[in-house]
């Protein structure tokens with residue numbers, strides 16, 4: 351049993367934080383940030399704006415886009431590692447805020463920047479098993495909750511936002527989420543992690559080395575498994591952490607840069623929301639056309655990594 355994409359939605363907080371804004375509050379420069387990361391600006395949520403608020407807006411927009419109500423969805427999966435409440439899940443809170451009456455299940459996955467791929471992997475398995483008809487997967491992150499403004503090497507890298515996709519079961523097995531692979535290596539935990547007092551700790555160079563190895567590996571695995579080559583793929587949406595990482599992955603995979611969707615310059619790293627925010631941006635700007643094949647590799651804290659192949 352296959353599936354197809356029937357709706358998308360996204361949300362970015364209105365406050366734009368530019369590199370120049372960082373220059374005013376810490377010892378950094380626009381030149382350092384753009385040359386090392388490709389990031390020019392990012393969105394910062396308001397203090398009173400939660401992961402749950404952002405997830406709910408993205409979900410509402412995806413439902414509007416699909417012309418559905420929440421009661422038409424029979425599973426909601428939210429990917430987030432920055433939710434303010436440990437329980438209940440963000441997913442059930444979104445269901446509650448949207449007034450769901452259908453008692454459909456809802457749960458969160460925590461795969462850090464790879465979290466959205468973890469959500470897609472669950473959705474693919476549920477469709478394959480014929481268990482659910484319509485699944486909404488939301489990636490929502492408030493990375494500013496974890497930003498340590500005294501650490502210039504991490505503070506400039508992250509932003510906030512949320513995105514949602516809705517998939518519906520379909521008799522074609524070659525549409526929607528075609529394939530996924532997810533992996534982890536807890537032995538590399540120290541590369542990048544949060545602390546109990548909500549700070550980000552990162553070994554930048556080590557994380558960089560792992561990212562440029564793991565994302566191409568996952569992308570290659572998916573292409574081999576699906577029996578396709580780089581020529582068959584219309585767009586790559588890599589996890590948006592750093593332009594240098596994206597360029598290096600493209601080079602290792604022999605993908606031309608005009609097939610690589612880049613939004614890290616405007617969104618920075620929004621963890622598990624990054625790929626879905628990039629996809630929504632591409633739809634909104636007419637870049638990606640329905641029917642095109644999208645490869646989405648990701649990498650993050652854990653370490654976790656993986657990739658998804660989606661026909662949009």
Ligand SMILES: CC(C)(COP(=O)(O)OP(=O)(O)OC[C@H]1O[C@@H](n2cnc3c(N)ncnc32)[C@H](O)[C@@H]1OP(=O)(O)O)[C@@H](O)C(=O)NCCC(=O)NCCS
Nearest residue numbers: 378379382386463502503506554555557558591592649650
């Ligand atoms: C963080 C990262 C951009 C640093 O780049 P880099 O090329 O390793 O850094 P460089 O070696 O060129 O520079 C390090 C120097 O810049 C300084 N520096 C760090 N952040 C800075 C900033 N925002 N502004 C100015 N200088 C900064 C450091 O203090 C260090 O100075 P020192 O040599 O005097 O100690 C890079 O390691 C990286 O992208 N890592 C992966 C991060 C990531 O994407 N994580 C998320 C994965 S999901």
